[in-house]
Amino acid sequence: MAKIIHISGLKKRFGANIVLDGIDLDFEAKKVTAIIGQSGTGKSVLLKTVNGILQADEGSIALDGKPMEAMEEKELLEARRRFGYLFQNAALFDSMTVEQNIAFPLREMLGIKDRKKIRERVREMLSWVDLEGIEKKFPAELSGGMRKRVGFARTLAPEPDILLFDEPTTGLDPVLSESINELISRVNRELGMTCIVISHDIAGMFAYADTIAFLADGKIAAKGKPGELARSNHPVLRKFLEYSFTNFDAYEDNQCRDS
Numbered sequence: 001m002a003k004i005i006h007i008s009g010l011k012k013r014f015g016a017n018i019v020l021d022g023i024d025l026d027f028e029a030k031k032v033t034a035i036i037g038q039s040g041t042g043k044s045v046l047l048k049t050v051n052g053i054l055q056a057d058e059g060s061i062a063l064d065g066k067p068m069e070a071m072e073e074k075e076l077l078e079a080r081r082r083f084g085y086l087f088q089n090a091a092l093f094d095s096m097t098v099e100q101n102i103a104f105p106l107r108e109m110l111g112i113k114d115r116k117k118i119r120e121r122v123r124e125m126l127s128w129v130d131l132e133g134i135e136k137k138f139p140a141e142l143s144g145g146m147r148k149r150v151g152f153a154r155t156l157a158p159e160p161d162i163l164l165f166d167e168p169t170t171g172l173d174p175v176l177s178e179s180i181n182e183l184i185s186r187v188n189r190e191l192g193m194t195c196i197v198i199s200h201d202i203a204g205m206f207a208y209a210d211t212i213a214f215l216a217d218g219k220i221a222a223k224g225k226p227g228e229l230a231r232s233n234h235p236v237l238r239k240f241l242e243y244s245f246t247n248f249d250a251y252e253d254n255q256c257r258d259s
């Protein structure tokens, strides 16, 4: 299987806080990889380091076999253009309409000036996320789920080939969460985009991801297909999965109290 990103020995600290302590991890092209782990273990820091928002202290991130830290400025800029990043809070510009938000990367990143072309692309993107006809609305007029979808459309608009999702379903109800996971799966299948997702929706990731990586103590403690991780004997991972999937013991205790 082709590796699109190869991470080796990646370290990142903030002062005395060692967050990433030697990450070795590959991402396969055109697959969905989920990164899971307890809060504060460094999942977002890892994603931001891959995307170049944060600078690693040590280690290497290679894109299609070429270490990004060795790239010339122009080459690095082109490499960065291949990434799309959907932030946790969708990060829309409040003073801009939906259309202006989605058009922003088309104008600023791709330099597209043709208004008709931009309008068509915005319409196409809104149709992708099932939000046709909301071009003139402002983010404040949208529900949280709609804002996430508009953020998704904006990330998709410049056609990146690697999509990074930071908690795409946080704050959404289970039905909306499922629809966002389904969207990720669709862009992966139909547009052939490589998707890297950090999520606390563990059941969703076990349902949709091809590969799952478990981050603990600054390292990738386990990695494999969902079934392989589910069968893993890694004690920290086991505990994490037991708590992540419905806690039936607590449910049964609660039922006993009610009856």
Ligand SMILES: Nc1ncnc2c1ncn2[C@@H]1O[C@H](COP(=O)(O)OP(=O)(O)OP(=O)(O)O)[C@@H](O)[C@H]1O
Pocket: 014, 017, 019, 037, 038, 039, 040, 041, 042, 043, 044, 045, 046
């Ligand atoms: N810019 C920063 N400056 C200083 N410390 C930071 C910075 N960004 C993250 N950290 C620290 O890095 C650690 C990991 O944070 P990170 O947000 O990556 O965790 P996470 O696994 O994504 O958590 P969650 O699941 O709660 O989103 C935390 O201790 C956090 O305080």
